Amino acid sequence: MLDVHDFRRAGGMKRLQRVARAGEDLGNAVINVPVGAPIELDLLLESVIEGVLVTGTASMVAVAECSRCLAPMEESQRIDFSELFLWDPQLPEELSEDEEPLPVVADGLIDLGPLLRDTIVIELPLAPVCAESCPGLCDICGASLAADPEHGHDQPDSRWAELKSLDLGSADDR
Ligand SMILES: [Zn+2]
Ligand SMILES: [Zn+2]
The missing domain is CATH 1.20.5 (Single alpha-helices involved in coiled-coils or other helix-helix interfaces)
Structure with missing residues (x-):
């Protein structure tokens, strides 16, 4: 959770560093981030008219099985992400049929959890290799x-x- 109380429509900017812990099922059978593993976050928060724009990098170590030789391996991952958290939720009529509503700032707090989770799961490599020459x-x-x-x-x-x-x-x- 990031506190952005002092941000309300202020036009400010803030750099933050945080360490989050991996939750369950962060990945798949081939590659995943173990439960409780540290996820280092380098964040830039920018207050804009509609909300708070969060841009950042998440760094972590994933454990995997080499997709060629099946040997266990560890691989550092750096994943970039960016999302706008709105001050006020979008109205249903503002969204087209298949559009996901943007997340909102709730009581001055931003919950990065769902964003991190979705981004990491999508960005983890599909076919990790222990070495390019494997x-x-x-x-x-x-x-x-x-x-x-x-x-x-x-x-x-x-x-x-x-x-x-x-x-x-x-x-x-x-
Ligand atoms: Zn053989
Ligand atoms: Zn290998």
Whole structure:
């Protein structure tokens, strides 16, 4: 919660630093911010005619599973966001059918929670990788190729051999 009581239509500007704690389900099975993990907020609040414009950056460490090799990993995330919190709620007739109403300043307070949550969940990478060069897993046996760069299979894949013999068969029929 940010207190903007002294802001009311003042045309002021305020820089703030805050540390929030991650709530539950901040992310998905592949990448998420653990419950209670610190989220460092760097905020700029600007009083405008309609409300308070909040622009900021949230920095946190997410835990994830590499999308190529499935190894556990941690990744720092910096996520930018910006939202206008209105002094007065929008009237229903001001909104088009599929438009979400803007959040409001309630009793001089701004609740950043829902905004942070939505932004972080959307901005977390869909396919995190432990390293850009991560070679992933062996297609045949699933072994980690990073742990064993020489890894290979001399035996041709039996499924592949079967396909070859089918091809030969059809050629003979012609
Ligand atoms: Zn990896
Ligand atoms: Zn293999």
